[in-house]
Amino acid sequence: MKTLDCRAQNCPHPVVETRKQLLATPGEALTVLVGDAVARENVGRLAASQGYAVSVTPAEGGFALELTPGAAPPEPAAAGPAAGPTVVFVGAETMGSGNDELGRLLLKNFLITLLDLDDVPDALYFVNAGVKLACRGSEPLEAIEQLACRGTDVAACGLCLDFFGLKEELAVGRVTNMFDIAQTLSKAGRVIRP
Numbered sequence: 001m002k003t004l005d006c007r008a009q010n011c012p013h014p015v016v017e018t019r020k021q022l023l024a025t026p027g028e029a030l031t032v033l034v035g036d037a038v039a040r041e042n043v044g045r046l047a048a049s050q051g052y053a054v055s056v057t058p059a060e061g062g063f064a065l066e067l068t069p070g071a072a073p074p075e076p077a078a079a080g081p082a083a084g085p086t087v088v089f090v091g092a093e094t095m096g097s098g099n100d101e102l103g104r105l106l107l108k109n110f111l112i113t114l115l116d117l118d119d120v121p122d123a124l125y126f127v128n129a130g131v132k133l134a135c136r137g138s139e140p141l142e143a144i145e146q147l148a149c150r151g152t153d154v155a156a157c158g159l160c161l162d163f164f165g166l167k168e169e170l171a172v173g174r175v176t177n178m179f180d181i182a183q184t185l186s187k188a189g190r191v192i193r194p
Helices: 013-024 037-049 100-114 128-134 141-149 158-163 178-187
Strands: 002-006 030-034 052-059 062-069 086-090 123-126 153-157 174-176 190-192
Touching: 002 013, 013 030, 013 037, 013 141, 013 174, 030 037, 037 052, 037 062, 086 178, 100 141, 123 128, 123 141, 123 178, 128 141, 128 153, 128 158, 141 153, 153 158, 153 178, 158 174
Parallel strands: 002 030, 086 123, 086 190, 123 153, 153 174
Antiparallel strands: 030 062, 052 062
């Protein structure tokens, strides 16, 4: 069984690294070491959503989560037009049109306000110039990191990061591709475009 040591990493990195490993080796057991209760809860929730049984034990410097593959995660019930995850799809570094300075402020405030909702979005996808928001130095980066810590899947388009020369600057979330984006949007119950 492989062990992933994330004890020295701050949220959202333990979740991001665990997700990468689960995707790279589907159906294999994994032990994840985390340094705090927040990471323990987030990694456990992620693993359970992917169909893994989670067993937690205290470990030196934190917790050990044993992730054992089990049944496939349950399909969401089709309860009407809003069934499925909520996805925030950010395609620009501004909100609205008119004044770019105001648009940047509005989008930053929108992302911060998402933290005040009872249920944060299931996913936050960045494309085109929107990928700049998930990179080092962006004003709303702290809010995006907090959303990731609360379980929001944060993803930035790899082609877009390459286009802007920002692949090495990605500070939160994971690099994604158009297939993943299209699949996520097609299964979404709600897509929010700020």
